[in-house]
Amino acid sequence: MTTNPQLVTVITAVHAPSAPFLVEAYESLRSQELPAGWDWQWVIQEDGATDIVTQAIPDDPRISFGQGRPGGPGVARTMGMARAEGAYLKVLDSDDILTPGALARDLAVLTTHPDVGWTTSRALDLLPDGTTKGFDLDPEDGPIERGAVFRHWQANDYRPQVMPASMCARTDLVVALGGWMALPASEDTGLLLALNTVSRGWFTREFGLYYRKWPGQVTALPAHTDKGERGTRAAIAEARVRALEALSGWRFPAMGG
Template sequence: MTAQRITVITAVHPPSAPFLSDAYTSLLEQELPAGWDWQWVIQEDGETDDVARHVPEDRRISFGQGRKGRAAMARTLGLSRAEGRFVKVLDADDMLTPGALARDLAALTDDPTIGWATCRALDYLPDGSTAGFADPPEGPLERGVVLQHWREHHYLAQVHPATLCVRRDLLLALGGWMALPASEDTGLLLALNAVSRGWFSAETGLLYRKWPGQVTSAPAHSDGVERAARFAVAEARARALASMAGWRFEGPQAARRGRARP
C-alpha cells in the first residue's frame, strides 16, 4: 500500500547549507503513524554550486534550485514538488524534536475543521542551551485571534510561524508565502488564521537555531521603514480575507457535503 505523505519544505542558501545535516538527523528521528512517511523538499534560493553537496542521499529528498528571491520564493517554488496532503515548514538551520510530525498529523487529522497547526519552539543558542517563550494553552486557535494578539503585543504572534504545518490545498489557495523580503511566514500565518481555525501544541516541536549568519540577525531585517511596510501589507491582507464572508475554510467534510465556500 502506498504511504500517505507529509511534505517537509526547506528553503536554503549557502550560509545555512551546512546545517542541513542536523535538520536531516531530526527528520530521521521522527516516528510517524502507520501508513505515513515524510518527503523532504529542499529548495535553494539561488543556483550556486555550494548547497547540493550538503543535501543528504535519500530517496525521500527532492532538491531543486531557482532564481534568487529569498525564502518566500524558494518555498513557493518548492511547492511544485510537494506530494503530501500536509506541508510542514522546516528552516535549513532548525531542527524538529522527536514526535513533532506525529503531533502535527494528529491535530490535522483528528479535527477536519483545523486548517493548520503550530507548536512550542525553543531558541537554540550557540552554547547549546535553549530559551523559551510565553506560550498559549494547548488547543484550538479560533479565527482572528492571531492577528488580534499580534497587534496588541508589538507585532509578536503568540505562536511561532517557523513551526507551521498546514493543509496543502489551503496553502495553495492562499498563494503560498507572501512575496516579502522577510516576515513572509508571519504574513502567511495571519492569512491562515483569517480564514481557518488552527491548533497549538504545547509540547516543544522545534529548536530554532540562533547564530550570527541567520537572515533575521542582519541589520536590514530591523530597518524601520521596511518593517513597517511588511507588517502593514501582512495585516491588510489578513483583514481583507477576514472581511470576505464567503472565504472560509470549513474542512474536507464540509466540502464533500457541498457546504464549502469559495
C-alpha cells in the first residue's frame, strides 16, 4: 500500500438496505472544506454484490467502489482498506452524515500531534423524524491516554467511552492492527480498543457526526442485543487488548508514548 500524505481516505461499508442513504453521506463529504493542498478519497465497499448498491454510487472520480462476499461491515471495511491511498483513514457509515468541518478538525489534530494515533468526536443521534439527540457524558476535549477507552468499556457494560463511528486514524496504524474485527457487530469498537491499547487518542467535543437511527441499521437488528452473542464479541475484543498489552512490545509512536 502506498499512501499520500495529503490525502484522507474515507471508508464506508454499505449493504443494500442502506444504499439510499449514500446520497446524503456523499453530500456531507463533498461539502467538507480541507486545508490547501489536501483532498479526500472515498472508498465504498459493499457487503455483498447487488445492483441496488451499484446504482446508488455517486459519479465522482474520487470514489473507489468494490463488492464482495457478505461478511459484515468489519469485513467490508477491511477489504476496502486495500484500496486506501491516504495517510489517514476516516470512518463514515453509509447511513451517517459528517458535520461541516469534521475532516479538517480530525486532520488538524493528527498533523499537529505526532504522538496521537486516532481521533473521535461527539455525535448527534439523527432520529427518523429528523430531530437530533445528544449525550451529556462525553469526555473533555483533548487527549485520551492509552488504556482509558478499555477501562471505561469494562466498567460500563461494554459501552465505549467515545463513538467509534466518528473515528479517524493513521492508516499505517490501522493496517498494523489488522483493520476491523471480523465480528457481526461491535467490529468498530474492537478496533477502537486496539488502537487505544497502543496509542493515545484525541476527543473533539465539537459535533463531528450525525449518527442515523433507523430500523434497518445493523445495530438495530435483534442479534445485536442477544446476550450470548454480545458476551462473545466482548470476550474476543478483550482478548485482543490483552494480547496487545502482553505480546506486542510496541507502542505508537515507536519510541516513548
